[in-house]
Amino acid sequence: MESSAGNSYKIETRSLSYYYEDHKVLHSVSLPIPDKKVTAVIGPSGCGKSTLIKSVNRIGEITSQIKVEGEVLFNGENIYRPGVDVVELRRRIGMVFQKPNPFPKSIYENVAFGLRIHGITGKEQLDSIVEQSLRQAALWDEVKDRLSESAFKLSGGQQQRLCIARALALDPEVILMDEPCSALDPTGTARTEETIQVLKSDYCILIVTHNMQQAARVSDYTAFLNLGRLIEHDLTTNIFTNPKNKLTEDYITGRFG
Amino acid sequence: MKCKRQLSGMIFEWTARSFTLISMIALITILGVLFLKGSQVITWEFLTSEPLDGMTRGGIFPAIFGTISVTLLMIILALPLGVASAIYLVEYAGTGFLARTIRAAVNNLAGVPSIVFGLFGVGFFILFLGRNIDKVLQTGLLFGQPAMLWAAATLSILVLPVVIVSTEEAIRAVPLSHREAAYALGATKFQVISRVVLPQSLPGILTGAILSVSRGAGETAPILFTGCAYFLPRLPVVTIPYLNIPMINPLDQFMELSYHLFIMATQSIDAQATRPIQYGTAFVLITLTFLLNLSAISLRIYFRRRHKRR
């Protein structure tokens, strides 16, 4: 496995077992996620891929009782250590959800939301970061003349790119994407995948997808999960052309899932 | 055979339909009688002048003013308390023992008879709290007697469940996805509440506030002995020294529409002579409460439709 600059991976789970309300969802998953690359997590429904991604920014905790065994390292530090500032953690890790969920505010205010809650209020600074984020999400040209309109006037694909821009506004180090294209039409999907390719030169991207072709198109590394266990993790080209595990091969060729 | 079953079914259905109609006819009759007999008395002067000649002539302006004042004071007391309670209940309390106890207390409060609130208002607010405040502040008998403040306080605990329940409903209606998005951006719990949840809940909270005001204006038993008077020579207004601004004086007694109607109907010297004014008062009161209720219901429908469009 190659690693990015430095000795440690951007994110690494070590023997991570995750319990949702006493129900064990992940079994001892050890997965390294390198910086400035796209890692895809694939697997059949219920295999735990959403749980895995939510364990990285600790967002699962807001609704349920969870228990964690093992570690999740971010820049080498375990984020489940007692005393970790979860708010700060989430500022540095961005997330895009399966169904686009813009706030019922204007397009501008959606992108500026993250900035405002972290204390940035100067109009000029907000303007420039909002513009840059929308450009990065390939949405600027489409909305630059209607920034004060409601975000709900955008199409599904545009809303999802708005959510990407909203996450990018904080310039996070990592971007988590939980099936970002599953609610989009083919055009929206294509645009989003283009954006992901552009973003990976600046960010570490972890993307969960049930669409294997998408994983093959978009990612550098792929991890295959089944029933909460990490079955195989390798370069994407290797996984899809020469899988080492029979289960992986069966899933990829469509024999189950 | 089948015809007989269908026939009896139809008869029963018609009976049910007519029961519903009876209720609606009762409502329309009430409104009709009030309108017919009450509107005769309604003039601009009626609404803006004082009662004269033992309530046989003149108007009911002081009662209107008093009703508005006391419900205003009531909502100032009840709204922040109720909204904060609801926020705590939904966002912080979870499902444990404390949450269930608070909810049980709110449900119980909603079922307390209105005269018991009146009793509590006299025994606790006026005689206990008021007299003790007087003792501590050495103000003689200022707080320890019937006053708008205590009437408003009594009304506010009566409407508290209305505020709490509608606020809770409004907060819960905010979808989880919006909260998740905010948390994922690194917002603290209070930031999520103040910047995402509350702004979206405002319509529901407003509806609850309007319903509370309507309820407060219509209740009589809680204020019978906690601050109302049948006739006062002047309005419960005081001018703040130095600033020279008139302000409602919460330590004054006040006249109020429902109380006025009650006393006129049961204790006026010549009930027949004051009857037209009774109907007029009733008409003003019901118009007020109905307008409030209707606007609350329309608000609710309007915002429900806007929500569905998303």
Added chain:
Amino acid sequence: MNYSLSDEIKLPPPSSREVAGLSLRNVDLRETSRRRLKLKVQEFFIEKFLFLNGLTSIIIIALIFIFLFKEGVKAFTEIKPFQFIGTHIINFSGQEVFAYIWQPVGEQGKYSLAPLVLGSLLVAIPATVIATILGVGSGVYLAEIASRRRREWMKPVIELLAGIPTVIIGFLCLSFLGTAVQNLFHTSFRLNAFVGALGVSLVIVPVIATITDDTIRAIPDDLREAAYALGATRWETIWKVLIPAGISGITASIILGMGRALGETMIVLMATGNAALVTLDIFSSVRTMTATIAAELGAVAQGSAQYYALFLVGATIFTFTFFLNLIAEVVINRMREKLKL
């Protein structure tokens, strides 16, 4: 190199945005730590503040309990408990009889609760019966028979009935309904328990109707489909399947309605005549517990026997309605459990 997340912001290699000066990453470290600390302190105090607010409902209901019973219990120091049932008096013929009289004013105050309790029941029970018939009928009609459009405006209209100030209903009973009933039934008392019950039922009908409507609509469609598939008519489905299925909710609504009827003050104060007679005649003038408090609290001296007696009456009515509401809630909770299965 040992950085800690909770102390400083770690320094990864600069992104293109940082280079362009458009990133949060190069914000002053001390500034951010100070801000985060301020936010944490804020969060702590806000949570405590909201917690105290949340407690107020519990505090208020507890205070009501305490005050009512504290002052009510004092009545037993001034009045012998036995007297709350009745007193020995000498009647007009000179005989000594045991009479159930409530007459707190006078040289020998009489504090029998019997006429008051009977009065409350004589109004509340007929009112609940009338309201149940009208309310369940309306609820069933709205839920199953009315078309969607009709229901959309009919249901708010019935709810508006609940929004009428009770003093207005009392006023109309006093000025108009009482005479009508007297003409119709030739009653001796123009204002009596029956007129009061009619007025009170108007207030309770919406309670029973809306809960019945909600209950029946909540019954899952499979039950309806099963009945229709067996060839039942619409009414047969309602009467034999839906109402039995929803009986818990309907019962709960009736119990709640009864509680509301017992607690009603203004209508009974204005429409029942306020004569504290012990009677089972529905066309007799009566006085309810609630009306007693409302009528006498204004003139009573604080600390007198009558004062405490009124609190005792208040405690009694509070206990009645408390238990009725409790039973209704238990029934509703059991129904919710059943529906989940």
